Every structure is written in structure tokens, then in C-alpha cells.
Amino acid sequence: MRLDKLVSNCGFGSRKEVKYLMKQGLVTVDGQIVTKPETHVDPTVCKVCVGEHVIEYEKYSYLIMNKPAGVISATYDEVEQTVCDLLEDRYVMGDVFPVGRLDKDTTGLLILSNDGGFAHRVLSPKKKIDKVYHAALNKPFGEKEIKAFEAGVVLDDDYKTMPAGLLSLDEDGLLAQVTIKEGKYHQVKRMFAAVGINVLALKRVSFAGIALDEVLAPGEYRRLTDAELDKVSNLLSKD
Numbered sequence: 001m002r003l004d005k006l007v008s009n010c011g012f013g014s015r016k017e018v019k020y021l022m023k024q025g026l027v028t029v030d031g032q033i034v035t036k037p038e039t040h041v042d043p044t045v046c047k048v049c050v051g052e053h054v055i056e057y058e059k060y061s062y063l064i065m066n067k068p069a070g071v072i073s074a075t076y077d078e079v080e081q082t083v084c085d086l087l088e089d090r091y092v093m094g095d096v097f098p099v100g101r102l103d104k105d106t107t108g109l110l111i112l113s114n115d116g117g118f119a120h121r122v123l124s125p126k127k128k129i130d131k132v133y134h135a136a137l138n139k140p141f142g143e144k145e146i147k148a149f150e151a152g153v154v155l156d157d158d159y160k161t162m163p164a165g166l167l168s169l170d171e172d173g174l175l176a177q178v179t180i181k182e183g184k185y186h187q188v189k190r191m192f193a194a195v196g197i198n199v200l201a202l203k204r205v206s207f208a209g210i211a212l213d214e215v216l217a218p219g220e221y222r223r224l225t226d227a228e229l230d231k232v233s234n235l236l237s238k239d
């Protein structure tokens with residue numbers, strides 16, 4: 001791995017800032033000053049220091065974000081603001097991407113990582129990972145819709161969804177909690193549309209057993225804790 005990328009990924013500034021640090025002779029590899037940013041190092045073997053600080057290299061990053069409305073789930077876009085635009089440089093440099101997609105107007109829990117294998121496994125429909133949403137609706141729902149979701153709903157492209165959980169969060173049936181195990185395009189909105197109801201607002205509150213951290217303001221993120229990662233690993237290890 002390039003030394004400037006490694007140092008930047010570990011939170012010591014942008015690549016440009018790291019190049020400057022290197023020029024100053026502040027970066028050492030196994031005790032030797034290295035000034036060439038393009039130098040390749042194996043961070044699992046070498047001891048890399050910035051001044052007195054020993055770099056602790058983590059190959060993969062796993063983040064939880066409270067996605068705000070108006071931001072798209074992509075790494076880069078010419079026009080729109082993306083969730084990756086909200087990340088510190090080091091994560092962008094580290095090739096972090098959104099694990100799955102939420103619509104531009106959907107808010108709530110989004111996982112971001114640079115671990116492609118993890119993303120693949122957690123998004124695989126075979127794994128039947130729960131995604132839980134809160135939806136504000138234009139019309140109340142009742143038993144009929146709960147049964148329809150339980151049986152699987154036929155969407156506008158004739159796809160029949162897996163069974164989904166639907167329950168009411170208020171007395172008048174205008175606020176719903178929906179649990180789905182797959183992630184088809186606009187799935188929750190299309191499931192409600194199939195029973196004649198419009199979704200006015202949608203928020204993901206849980207994914208793979210990880211709950212949205214309400215301490216995170218919209219647009220804020222943090223690293224997943226070891227306990228949260230263990231929870232996901234346990235789910236993924238089940239058949």
C-alpha cells in the first residue's frame with residue numbers, strides 16, 4: 001500500500017497534507033525517515049510512525065450513519081451531494097462506500113464500509129437480513145394490509161416479495177413499522193403502493209440487528225462497535 005494513502009487513511013489528513021508531513025521528515029517506517037509518498041509498505045508488517053505516534057492500521061472500516069434526506073447513497077455524483085461527501089477524507093481515501101441504498105428522501109440507518117465481501121454477504125437476499133423501517137402514510141392501514149404483507153405483496157413489475165412484517169406505531173394506523181428481508185428498488189414504497197397507500201416519509205431504524213443510534217444527528221456517523229459487528233457476524237454465520 002502507498003505510504004501516503006496509509007497515513008491519510010489512518011486520520012493524519014488529506015494526501016496533500018500527508019505529503020507535506022513526509023517532506024518534513026515526520027513519517028518513519030521501521031525507524032527510517034521516508035519522504036517519498038509513493039513508497040509502498042506492508043502495514044501488517046512495518047511499524048509506521050508519524051512523529052511519536054505509531055499508526056494502527058485497520059484494513060477495513062465499518063461505519064453507521066444517520067443518513068439525512070436530500071443526499072444520495074453513492075460514492076460520487078457530478079450534481080447531487082452523496083453520503084460519501086459527508087465522510088472525513090480518510091474514509092473516502094480508504095474507498096468506503098454505502099452498503100446498499102436508501103432513496104434520496106429516505107433517512108436513517110446506513111452502513112458504509114470498504115469491505116466488499118462484507119457488503120456482498122450482508123446484502124445477499126439468501127441471508128434474509130432484517131431491515132426495519134418507519135413509514136408515515138397518507139392513509140391508514142389495517143388487518144387487510146398486515147395480512148397482505150405477511151403473504152408477500154405483488155409489486156408493479158409482478159415480483160412477489162418475501163413475507164414482510166407490518167405493525168402500527170400509532171392509534172390511527174398512519175405510522176407503520178415495516179420489516180423486510182430483501183432490498184428491491186423502492187421496495188417499501190412499492191409495497192404500500194401495491195395496497196393503495198402512499199409513503200410520505202421513510203426512515204430506516206434497524207439493519208441486521210443494529211439499531212439506528214439516535215445520538216447521531218442527521219449526517220453524523222461513527223464506527224460500528226465490536227459488539228455491533230459481532231451481531232452482524234453471528235447473523236451472517238447462520239444458514
Ligand code: URA
Pocket residue numbers: 101102103104106185186187188189190202
Ligand atoms: N424502500 C424504499 O422504498 N426506499 C428506501 O429507501 C428503502 C426501502
